[in-house]
Amino acid sequence: MLVPMKPLIHPSIDTITVEGVLHALSDPVRVAIYADMAGAGCAQTCSTFLQVIDRSIPKSTLSQHFRTLREAGLIRSERQGVEMLNTTRCAEIEQRFPGLLPAIMNAHRVQLAEKARPARRKTTAGKARAD
């Protein structure tokens, strides 16, 4: 027995796709993770985000989220002892897709800010129209 773990996959910058990036960031947990990592100045471990995100999340699920971010090219993960240090690859991506990540992060902040200030009275906000 004792089957070794698969090596971590980091796509080269040239094979990163817009679709892949958008898909990776189209999940609430993953944008939250990525936004936090982009905000932090230094590398962070996976378990750090269990505190950042309110929802309690199984660690296997968290691990999959990190894998998705990694294989989309958004982050780089490196084993450091027993834990995993994660950093964003924002500089590389900025070079290839200028302005993409800043715009997404900004939109994410806008949305967070709105959620913090809920329930404006006397508006029709929040209703979908069927027409």
Place this chain on the structure above:
Amino acid sequence: MLVPMKPLIHPSIDTITVEGVLHALSDPVRVAIYADMAGAGCAQTCSTFLQVIDRSIPKSTLSQHFRTLREAGLIRSERQGVEMLNTTRCAEIEQRFPGLLPAIMNAHRVQLAEKARPARRKTTAGKARAD
């Protein structure tokens, strides 16, 4: 029998989410559709895109893609006789998430341009590193 069709759903601008927008645009067919619509100055029918996209695509699938774009708040669809006229809601979204769609469209163009100019020799481009 004769069950009427469900009305089209257009979310109000306040309920559009970043995740929803990113998810809708994380599909190759849907970004292509959206990019083409954003490029065209006027409203376009669904079947227009059968020519834009190289792949032959079943119309039921195409219909689902339009529904996804519509319910993410990216486009507005209106029946005009036998066909459906689609327009982007980019002005609204620009107001709520400034710079988001332009950045995505720009990244999409970058990627298209690279695909048009393939195979640069003597590079290691395209290889994923396992480390």
Place this chain on the structure above:
DNA sequence: TCAGTTGTTCGTAAAGTACGAACTATGGAA
């Protein structure tokens, strides 16, 4: 060697997606 911690992998159940067939909606011709 053993225990503790951090993260990954695997199996299965649940959710999402693609596509053909059947249908609705509309306009125009007979």
Place this chain on the structure above:
DNA sequence: TTCCATAGTTCGTACTTTACGAACAACTGA
């Protein structure tokens, strides 16, 4: 009117993706 053609939608089914618990791997320190 009735019939036909065209543009999209809906539904059923097969396929793919995702979530999560249990078991495992990788590493540290006692």
